[in-house]
Amino acid sequence: xxxxxxxFLCYLVTLVPLLLCTRAEAAxxxxxxxxxxxxxxxxxxxxxxxxxxxxxxxxxxxxxxVLLDFIYGTCTTICPILSAGFASLQRKLGPExxxxxxxxxxxxxxxxxxxxxxxxxxxxRAKPGWDFMTGSRADIDRVMRAFDAYIxxxxxxxxxxxxxxxxxxxxxxxxxxxxxxxxxxxxxxAGAK
Amino acid sequence: MNGAAGRLRATGRNALLPLLCLFTLLFWVxxxxxxxxxxxxxxxxxxxxxxxxxxxxxxxxxxSGQPAQAIVQGDTEVEADMFSxxxxxxxxxxxxxxxGVLTTPTNGAVLFKxxxxxxxxxxxxxxxxxxxxxxxxxxxxRRPAYTDTTLSVALRDGMDPNGRVLDEVMPRYLLAExxxxxxxxxxxxxxxxxxxxxxQNTIRLATVVTDRVxxxxxxxxxxxxxxxxxGRNSRAKTVESRAGYGFYAExxxxxxxxxxxxxxxxxxPPETWRSQLEEYYRxxxxxxxxxxxxxxxxxxxxxxxxxxxxxxxxxxxxxxxxSQSDWYTLYFxxxxxxxxxxxxxxxxxxxxxxxxxxLLQIFRDSAEGRASAAGFRESWQKLGRKAxxxxxxxxxxxxxxxxxxxxxxxxxxxxxxxxxxxxxxPLLEKVAALSGRxxxxxxxxxxxxxxxxxxxEQLREKSYITYPYALPAGKGGAHRGNGAPLGRExxxxxxxxxxGLLLTDSLMMMRGEFYRERFFExxxxxxxxxxxxxxxxxxxSFGPGQRYASKGCYVVQLSPGPGSELLQKxxxxxx
Numbered sequence: 001x002x003x004x005x006x007x008f009l010c011y012l013v014t015l016v017p018l019l020l021c022t023r024a025e026a027a028x029x030x031x032x033x034x035x036x037x038x039x040x041x042x043x044x045x046x047x048x049x050x051x052x053x054x055x056x057x058x059x060x061x062x063x064x065x066v067l068l069d070f071i072y073g074t075c076t077t078i079c080p081i082l083s084a085g086f087a088s089l090q091r092k093l094g095p096e097x098x099x100x101x102x103x104x105x106x107x108x109x110x111x112x113x114x115x116x117x118x119x120x121x122x123x124x125r126a127k128p129g130w131d132f133m134t135g136s137r138a139d140i141d142r143v144m145r146a147f148d149a150y151i152x153x154x155x156x157x158x159x160x161x162x163x164x165x166x167x168x169x170x171x172x173x174x175x176x177x178x179x180x181x182x183x184x185x186x187x188x189x190a191g192a193k
Numbered sequence: 194m195n196g197a198a199g200r201l202r203a204t205g206r207n208a209l210l211p212l213l214c215l216f217t218l219l220f221w222v223x224x225x226x227x228x229x230x231x232x233x234x235x236x237x238x239x240x241x242x243x244x245x246x247x248x249x250x251x252x253x254x255x256x257s258g259q260p261a262q263a264i265v266q267g268d269t270e271v272e273a274d275m276f277s278x279x280x281x282x283x284x285x286x287x288x289x290x291x292x293g294v295l296t297t298p299t300n301g302a303v304l305f306k307x308x309x310x311x312x313x314x315x316x317x318x319x320x321x322x323x324x325x326x327x328x329x330x331x332x333x334x335r336r337p338a339y340t341d342t343t344l345s346v347a348l349r350d351g352m353d354p355n356g357r358v359l360d361e362v363m364p365r366y367l368l369a370e371x372x373x374x375x376x377x378x379x380x381x382x383x384x385x386x387x388x389x390x391x392x393q394n395t396i397r398l399a400t401v402v403t404d405r406v407x408x409x410x411x412x413x414x415x416x417x418x419x420x421x422x423x424g425r426n427s428r429a430k431t432v433e434s435r436a437g438y439g440f441y442a443e444x445x446x447x448x449x450x451x452x453x454x455x456x457x458x459x460x461x462p463p464e465t466w467r468s469q470l471e472e473y474y475r476x477x478x479x480x481x482x483x484x485x486x487x488x489x490x491x492x493x494x495x496x497x498x499x500x501x502x503x504x505x506x507x508x509x510x511x512x513x514x515x516s517q518s519d520w521y522t523l524y525f526x527x528x529x530x531x532x533x534x535x536x537x538x539x540x541x542x543x544x545x546x547x548x549x550x551x552l553l554q555i556f557r558d559s560a561e562g563r564a565s566a567a568g569f570r571e572s573w574q575k576l577g578r579k580a581x582x583x584x585x586x587x588x589x590x591x592x593x594x595x596x597x598x599x600x601x602x603x604x605x606x607x608x609x610x611x612x613x614x615x616x617x618x619p620l621l622e623k624v625a626a627l628s629g630r631x632x633x634x635x636x637x638x639x640x641x642x643x644x645x646x647x648x649x650e651q652l653r654e655k656s657y658i659t660y661p662y663a664l665p666a667g668k669g670g671a672h673r674g675n676g677a678p679l680g681r682e683x684x685x686x687x688x689x690x691x692x693g694l695l696l697t698d699s700l701m702m703m704r705g706e707f708y709r710e711r712f713f714e715x716x717x718x719x720x721x722x723x724x725x726x727x728x729x730x731x732x733x734s735f736g737p738g739q740r741y742a743s744k745g746c747y748v749v750q751l752s753p754g755p756g757s758e759l760l761q762k763x764x765x766x767x768x
Contacts, residue, residue, distance in 0.1 A: 046768040050541075050576065074736040076283070078292035080276035081265055081362055088269045110721070110734045110744040110766050115575060124275050136764045153720040154736070157292050177362060180269040 031176040038162075038171055041146045043139035045105075047131045048117040055133070055143065059103075059164065065190035066101045066164040067183070070149060070157065071132075072108035073116045078159045080124075081177050085161075087124045088180040089187060100187055102130035107154045109140045147171075165190040234378040235371045246379020251284070253277035255372050263364035271364060278376075281362075283737075284520070285710035286383040289718065294362055300384035300708075304344065307334035344380070345373050384708045390480025391450065391707040396700075397477065398422075399455040401485035401494050401508070403466070413682040414486040414509050415456065417689035421696070422454045450707075455479065459487070466493040474501065481506060481712060483696065484689055489560050490514075495522050504713050507692045507742070509685045511639065512560050515567075519740065521709075523716060525688055526730065526743040529561050529612075529639060532659035533568025535746035536610060536635045538767040539657070541576045552581035553606035553631070555597075557613055558588050565612035565637055582606065592617040597624040601631060610635040615644030622649045635659065638678055638749075645678075646757050653751045657762060661746040663724065663731040664761060679729060687728040694726055695719075731765045 040056040047053050059066060067086065071079035083104070090097040106112035112120075117132035134140070144150045151157045163172040163186045172186060233242040245256045253260050253273025261273035278299065282288050286300030298304070311330050314322060322330055336355055339347070343354040348366050351359040368376065390397040400418055402411055432449045457473045459466045470493070482498060485491075485508040495514040498505040498521040505521060511528030527534065554569060556562035566583065574580055582604045586592065592613055601609065601624055609631035611617055618641075621634065634652065638645055638660040648656055662678050678684065695716065702715035714737075721734040730743035745765035752758040 050768075072736065074738055076276075076280045076289055076291055076737050077294045077296060077362065080280055081269075084265060084269050084271045084275060087271075087275070091270075108734070108736055109768075110732070111736055111739055113766075113768055125272075134768055136766070136768075155291065155718050155720050159292060177266055179267045179361075181267075 031174060031178050031182065034173045036148075036171050036173055037169070038147055041139075041142040043135060043142055045133040045135040045139065045143075046114060047133050048114050048121055050114040053131070053133060060169065062101050062164070063166045064099055064101050065166060065187055066103060066162075067187065068103040068105065068147075068162045068164070070107050070144065070151065070160060071104050072106050072154055072157075073112045073120045074108070075154075075157075078157070078177065082159060082161065083120075083124045085178070085180055085183050086130060087126065089183050090127045090130065091125070092180065092184060093187075097127050098129055099191070100129065102126075104130070104132045105143055106132065106134045106140065107144070107151050107157055109134045109137050161186075163187065163190045235374045237375070242375055242378050243382055246375045246382075249273075249278075249372065249376050250379055250383070251277055251279040256375065261372070262367040264367075265364045266361045273364070273366070283710070283714045285706070285708045285714055286380070287706050287708065287711050287714070289714070291718075294360070299380055301381040302385050304339045304380055307338045308336045309334050341374075341377050344377050348373065348376070384710070387707040388480060388709040389478040394451055395453050396450045396481075396707070397453050397455070397479045398481055398483050399457050399473070399477070399479040400483055401457045401459060401470070401487065403459045403463075403487040403489075404461070405488040406486050409682045410486060410509075410685055413685040414484055414689055417686055417693060418454060418484050421689075421693040422452045425697075426451050454483075457482075463487075463489055463493050467497055470494065470497045474503075479503070480707070481709060483507070484509060484692055486510065486685065491522075495519070498522050502709060504709050506712075506716075507688065507695070509688050512564055513741070516740070520713070520738065522740065523713065524741050526661060527568070527741050528661075529564035529637070530568035531741070531744075531746050532637050532639060532661055533565045533570070533610075533612070534572040535568075535659050535661070535748060535763070535767055536657070537569045537572035537576060539748045539763050540608065540635075541573070541578065542767060551605070551607040552610065553600060553604045553608070554581050554583045554610045554612065555586065555592075555600060555617075556583070556610075557586045557590075561640060562586075562612050565640070566610075569610055581610070586613070592620060594620045594623050597621070606631045608633045608635065612637055612640060615641050615647055618644065618647050618649065621652055631655075633657065638662070642678060643680070646751070646755075648751055648757075650753055653753055653757075656750065658749050658751070658759075659746050660749045660759065661743070662729045663727070664747060664749075664759060684729050691726060691728040691733075 040059050042054070042056040045053045045055050067089070069082045069086070071082055086102050086104070089100065090102070093100065106117070112132075112134045114134070117134060121130060121132055135143075141150065147160075147162060149160050159175065159177050161174045161178070161183075163174070164170070165172070172190065174182075174186065231239050233239040235242065237245065248254050248256075249261065253275070255261050260275075263271050263273055265271055281294075281296040282299045286298060288296040288298045290296070310332065314330055319327075319330065336353060339354060346352055347354075347359065348368065351361075351363055351365050353359060400415070402414070429449075429451050455473075455477060457470065459469050474497075482494070482503060482505040485494065485505070487494065487508075487510060490512045491508055491510040492514050494505060494508065497503070499519050502521055504523070506523055507525055508522070510524070511526075513524040513526075513528055513530075514522070515527060515530050552573075554566045556566040562585070566585075570580055570583075584600045586596075590596075597617070597620055607630065611621070611634060632655060634656045636648070636656060636658045638658050641647075641658070645658065648658075679687070698719060699712060699716045702718070703711055717735055717737045717739065719735045721732055723732045727733045727743065731745055731747075733742040734744060735742065746767075747761055747765060748763040748767070749759040750762055752760055
């Protein structure tokens, strides 16, 4: 083995882990991030246009990355930040925004009807591809439980964003408020073939 | 010459005198005005600066009408009308705690005062504090008072006067100097002192009763409230005696106040209520109105509360004002309107063919009838449907077979919504037999009351009843054996008991922050409540700005047979 080859291998051994670390940092190293499989409940929800949505097939048949969060229309603090992140992603993606599916599930199904949800999306300049869904309290509970994100009282909810990769149907779970660069990185990673 | 000079002097004196008088008058008029009207900011009057500041704080809109720009989470650009200062810091400015995020107060009384970890003792109190605890009380402030400059830095750069970086959820606002000055000016005026109606010992409350309310209903409303106030005040001596020292003095009992409850009796027609309310309020500026009962609509009291920014907690009315933006009255529900709304949503969600143009509403020209019909009509139209045909019965007009026949033959409705009392039930059978129409009938449980079981057997299959109460099969609820709702007096009493529970929670959560807006903000933060808290309803749910606690209404049918049971046909909340 020549000295040049040895030096190249040394560089390779040093740099590859470094490169891998950088990637982890960009796509999750700065916040808690786990990957899990979830089984979608077969429930009928209603979106902001009053259309019924069969949730299981809506999610599972998507060939696009899905970003999903739990919010409610009159939330004062963390939901607007989560929604600002979604709005920012759509804005930054521009024409590519149609390649990601954004789903917000209400945790206040008594109050959040299609009119409330439509107004909310309008306030956040939502583009097509971002659905806000409500349903019966029992069905919303089933969805929360399916994602291991059951929130019995909306006033003590917590931030959670889930990203589904269309490649394998697995979900990345982010339990913090993150920057729009982080959301973009998660979207890219989920969508990368 | 002398003469001319003398005339000139005389003319000068003559001219000077009125000028002096005018100047004195101007000074006399202007001086008190200047004292009454503090200066504004940025070349604006005080009133205009406060209006624009409030617009920026509450709606996120700049004086130009455009949304302010900001950055959150380090790099996320937001427009401030997506979520404004008020979203997190609340209308009162006293902040919130939600989802693990603590939002600190931004009202004038807190921002511009140094904040200590321990209450600052008086020189006399200082002498009684043990030496080993003195460092705690003499420690420098946790945060020095903000100045206009340091507040601008916090709003723009997210750094407090200690140099501490604020959490990234706090937006960094891109504000021009003038806009910043207006916002800072507004914050200085935000909740600067306790609201009227509270002193060192007492929170003053009032309840409104109008003169045409039946005596039994008046009693059903007043007795539980008076009992509640007596019960709470009976603890006063114990609480006040322990409030002098230790933990209780520091945290707990400083917040305790006795309650006083005045009864504001309104007489005469509703259009005179407003001036009577103003007079009561002038004599006794109460902190809030609780409960209350009126004949007819609640609107005059609602508008009084809205204009003076006085909270009105849970009046016993089924005729509330329906509004998406009004803030100062929290109702039990939307009442009769909610039943119309539920019928519309139930029909729209069904699998029936499109019924456009084939619906007929018959309702009485009463507050209840109009509210039910409006609830259906407005909800139906919001769902993208055409307005239904309508027939309004005048106040004294009897419901007859001929009237129903004529209306149904003329319109041939597939769906008939009959927002009347039980007097129409025996006639419906004949009408339905006449032509096979209507195919579906909607009725209201709150209008039928204890006659709900009088629905003819043959009509039960095609009849749906809006039922805004908890179902008898549920864990609780308040109803008679056959599913008919409780009588009005008992429902009123149940609601007032429920109000007492809510008041206990909200006064405790309000702590020492005796601001009217805070009173409702803490209620907004309560978790949802079911039985027995929610009295006759299935559930109360709360949330910022949500002003109808019970949001649902079942649609039911009656089972056949004499011992009729309610058959649930919808969820509590229909989407």
